[in-house]
Amino acid sequence: MVNKQTATCLVDGQVYAISDGLFLSDLETKLVNIIKNDYPKATKNSFICNSHLLNYRLERMRRQQRRDERAHEKINRKMSQALVKDDFQLTDVYDKMESTITVGERIADAVAKYAGSWSFIIIFSGFMIVWMILNTVGIFGHKFDPFPFILLNLFLSMVAALQAPLIMMSQNRAAEYDRLEAKNDYHVNLKSEEEIRLLHSKLDHIIADDNPNLFESQRLTVEVMGEMVNQLTETRQQLELLKASQDETDKAVHAEKSKK
Ligand SMILES: [Zn+2]
Numbered sequence: 279m280v281n282k283q284t285a286t287c288l289v290d291g292q293v294y295a296i297s298d299g300l301f302l303s304d305l306e307t308k309l310v311n312i313i314k315n316d317y318p319k320a321t322k323n324s325f326i327c328n329s330h331l332l333n334y335r336l337e338r339m340r341r342q343q344r345r346d347e348r349a350h351e352k353i354n355r356k357m358s359q360a361l362v363k364d365d366f367q368l369t370d371v372y373d374k375m376e377s378t379i380t381v382g383e384r385i386a387d388a389v390a391k392y393a394g395s396w397s398f399i400i401i402f403s404g405f406m407i408v409w410m411i412l413n414t415v416g417i418f419g420h421k422f423d424p425f426p427f428i429l430l431n432l433f434l435s436m437v438a439a440l441q442a443p444l445i446m447m448s449q450n451r452a453a454e455y456d457r458l459e460a461k462n463d464y465h466v467n468l469k470s471e472e473e474i475r476l477l478h479s480k481l482d483h484i485i486a487d488d489n490p491n492l493f494e495s496q497r498l499t500v501e502v503m504g505e506m507v508n509q510l511t512e513t514r515q516q517l518e519l520l521k522a523s524q525d526e527t528d529k530a531v532h533a534e535k536s537k538k
Contacts, residue, residue, distance in 0.1 A: 285325035288317050292327070297512065299327040309338050328505055335498055342491055349483055357476045366469040371458045375451070383451055390448035393441055406430065 284293045285301075302310050303322035313334055314320050326334070392398055409430050413423045423429040 287327040287330060288313075288320050288324045289326060289330040294325070294327045296325075298509075299325055300331060301325055305331075309334060312338055312341070328509065332502060332505075335502060339495055339498060342494065346488060346491055349487060353476070353480050353483060357473075357480075360472050360476060361469070363472075366465055366472075368465055368469075369458075369462060371455060371462055374458065375455055379451075383447060386444045386447035387451065389441070389444045393445065406434075 283296065285296055285299065286293050287299060301322070302313065302320060302324045305313075310320075310322075313326065317324075409423070410427060413421045413427060413430075414425065
């Protein structure tokens with residue numbers, strides 16, 4: 279069937295000039311596979327005409343597009359699934375601590391804050407000096423805590439004894455706050471890491487698949503356009519040939535008429 283000049287299209291079984299189509303051996307593998315899906319008997323020596331080939335090329339591009347879309351969907355789904363994981367539940371540590379604080383803890387915080395300030399040191403020193411002066415000089419000749427100020431000592435010991443646990447309570451709260459914040463930071467890091475990982479896979483997908491696919495579609499477009507140009511040129515040549523023969527016929531008719 280296949281000879282030098284014409285060939286039979288495997289799709290519609292019609293005979294075409296070889297220039298109006300291609301043999302499967304000249305096509306790329308993916309395209310051949312799509313054609314072989316529809317025509318399992320096709321071999322590499324089978325011929326396909328340009329118009330049917332164009333349909334298969336368009337089908338190939340459509341399939342490529344669908345595959346790309348599916349890959350994108352998959353990555354996006356993975357991304358949203360990963361980011362709603364419980365691990366990434368971030369909390370506002372300050373709000374959480376404030377909502378669970380008791381009255382005692384609030385007092386401990388206030389005391390620790392005041393006891394650790396210069397105003398406390400100055401006021402307390404002033405109080406002790408006044409106490410000592412009053413009991414050295416005596417008010418109205420009476421000293422209610424004479425030297426060595428045993429009552430003042432007792433008072434100072436009481437303040438120190440009470441202050442220590444209050445400050446420790448406040449410090450415990452501060453430590454708890456730090457602990458929660460560190461935990462929160464850890465989760466933030468985990469989330470960022472996961473996001474970066476997913477972004478990487480998305481980028482990899484774009485570089486590894488999308489770009490080559492894009493080039494592939496461009497190549498296909500150029501190929502199809504090239505074929506169209508070839509066909510146009512051929513048609514034009516045939517037209518010119520037709521026109522030339524028409525002119526010759528006209529001339530011959532004219533010459534015959536003038537002879538008569
Ligand atoms: Zn055909």
